[in-house]
Amino acid sequence: DADVTQTPRNRITKTGKRIMLECSQTKGHDRMYWYRQDPGLGLQLIYYSFDVKDINKGEISDGYSVSRQAQAKFSLSLESAIPNQTALYFCATSHTASTGELFFGEGSRLTVL
Amino acid sequence: RKEVEQDPGPFNVPEGATVAFNCTYSNSASQSFFWYRQDCRKEPKLLMSVYSSGNEDGRFTAQLNRASQYISLLIRDSKLSDSATYLCVVSWNTGNQFYFGTGTSLTVIP
Numbered sequence: 001d002a003d004v005t006q007t008p009r010n011r012i013t014k015t016g017k018r019i020m021l022e023c024s025q026t027k028g029h030d031r032m033y034w035y036r037q038d039p040g041l042g043l044q045l046i047y048y049s050f051d052v053k054d055i056n057k058g059e060i061s062d063g064y065s066v067s068r069q070a071q072a073k074f075s076l077s078l079e080s081a082i083p084n085q086t087a088l089y090f091c092a093t094s095h096t097a098s099t100g101e102l103f104f105g106e107g108s109r110l111t112v113l
Numbered sequence: 114r115k116e117v118e119q120d121p122g123p124f125n126v127p128e129g130a131t132v133a134f135n136c137t138y139s140n141s142a143s144q145s146f147f148w149y150r151q152d153c154r155k156e157p158k159l160l161m162s163v164y165s166s167g168n169e170d171g172r173f174t175a176q177l178n179r180a181s182q183y184i185s186l187l188i189r190d191s192k193l194s195d196s197a198t199y200l201c202v203v204s205w206n207t208g209n210q211f212y213f214g215t216g217t218s219l220t221v222i223p
Contacts (some may be wrong), residue, residue: 035209035213040121040215041215041218042117042200042213042215043157043200043212043213044213045210045211048210058210090156090157091174101147101159101162101213102149102157102159102202104156104157104158105156106156107154107155107156
């Protein structure tokens with residue numbers, strides 16, 4: 001089983017719908033991140049969390065919200081999805097004292113029609 | 114201006130060739146540097162960290178030039194299995210955030 005698990009892996013939805021992407025990890029890491037990847041733009045940070053009580057906005061947080069339900073769980077919500085949120089979303093974790101290795105989930109491909 | 118910039122390629126090279134990728138970063142206070150590999154439709158995975166003195170891992174050599182703010186990755190004796198996108202990653206502020214380049218696409222041709 002993967003150490004960082006994302007659900008759903010693929011989702012097609014319509015404009016205006018609320019969507020939640022979930023991430024859970026078994027690595028015991030404190031730090032968790034949500035990124036989106038678009039062709040030609042690389043990975044952009046949406047939100048990150050260093051522990052259950054710590055939530056921080058990243059580069060592109062508008063239109064998104066997150067919840068850190070437990071050390072192992074970090075969910076990303078799109079309250080009212082729009083087509084330009086069509087992208088590949090990755091959850092990642094890292095250890096507090098990490099030299100920098102991020103461990104990624106397999107990604108959630110979201111299409112907003 | 115992007116925090117981290119890479120030539121997107123694509124680089125198409127024959128098996129056995131040597132290929133080099135460069136990456137530049139904008140923040141002179143950057144502290145940590147990495148190369149990640151991403152296969153098509155898969156998640157990125159750490160290839161290697163980049164240290165100030167340069168470092169090597171088998172056929173892969175990474176170099177850091179702080180004065181010019183660039184990082185390089187050299188792949189010797191390219192294999193078909195090296196075909197992937199290579200992402201340059203930089204962090205500062207003790208790893209609070211990681212900034213990714215857009216990636217350089219490599220295809221190794223038989």
